[in-house]
Amino acid sequence: MPELPEVEALAGFLGDHVAGRTVSRVSALAVHALKTYDPPLSALEGQVFDGVGRHGKFLDFRAGGLHLVVHLARAGWVRWHDALPEAPPRPGKGPLALRVRLTDPGLPEPAGPGFDVTEAGTQKHLAVYLVRDPLDVPGIARLGPDPLAPGFTLTAFAELLSGERRQIKGVLRDQSTLAGIGNAYSDEILHAARMSPFKLAAALSEDEVARLHQAVGSTLRDAVERSRGLALRDLKAEKKSGLRVHGRTGEPCPVCGDTIREVSFSDSSLQYCPTCQTGGKPLADRRLSRLLK
Structure with a gap:
């Protein structure tokens, strides 16, 4: 299971890669992983990412006042692609749960960069939220102090x-x-x-x-x-x-x-x-x- 150090590294890597890029399309392939419906995932499309943060083990992708929050649970992961396949993903029994396609001035839109959120195994506990405030995610609202924060004396x-x-x-x-x-x-x-x-x-x-x-x-x-x-x-x-x-x-x-x-x-x-x-x-x-x- 990804814990604080890995999620911190994921946030740093992904923040460097998504910041300033516009969301072209969001595709949810695992409906069970999506925990919120208002706003819909389509509200992300056209928004510009300004960075990625961390709340405990939660990743927080920030874009246009919205927060795409991901909890990777035991077997989840995020995979970055400099150029996603042009064909749209197809729902199925594979590990792909969510795909976020971004625009890139150097590539035609269907072949732009982006990232996949995946989950291996048969036990599915991956959770994806789209919220206006990270505290709207119950797991974040009840988090204790961060052990790397200055106040953790x-x-x-x-x-x-x-x-x-x-x-x-x-x-x-x-x-x-x-x-x-x-x-x-x-x-x-x-x-x-x-x-x-x-x-x-x-x-x-x-x-x-x-x-x-x-x-x-x-x-x-x-x-x-x-x-x-x-x-x-x-x-x-x-x-x-x-x-x-x-x-x-x-x-x-x-x-x-x-x-x-x-x-x-x-x-x-x-x-x-x-x-x-x-x-x-x-x-x-x-x-x-x-x-x-």
Whole structure:
């Protein structure tokens, strides 16, 4: 699933490519992905993009007072084309969900540049909105603070965790608490902070809160820097190569050499290093696990 660093890189790349270009045609191929109908997608046609922003994991394409907001969910992606195929796309069972064709003075209109929004797999959770205000998107309206924003201070972070009785892994992933962190980077942050994913947030000491705050910022900023300037096709590979524990079950920890372990749930899994994070004790591989005694 694309998380904050990848969506930040997508926004930067796409913003550079769409800014100043006029929308020629918008084609929705996956009706289930379109979550709004007023204004209609056709209202984008003739508008000029002025940039692309990010709200947590949401992409925000800005054009003429409208916002084309895309949430890529687990298997969505955006593909840029310097010259789209001239033939109009045909609805079907393929991954293509949305096509936005732009005008380019150097190309005849049917062969102009543009981008596709795609979604692989059989579980379809991609979401596309066209709104006048990003806060009209329910998922954006309930977002917590952005961990890369200037206001995300240690004091603000400590206040978020105060009285929080959930396990810290779940807190980091909760978009209403912090915007943009998902399963992969929460594993990476907790490894960098040398902290068990099952530790209760409210039980963290001041030193642990400070260590976790530093790990959130450094992990995400490092990932953003690694992704900066890469072509869209290279972002997924960069994310995977930059992860130290997530998705690396059975491999040696790059810090201590211990074997990276996994806890599996019904629809996801987490990875951690026992030596770095749990005092050498493996976590029971079942839902609501606790440290083995």
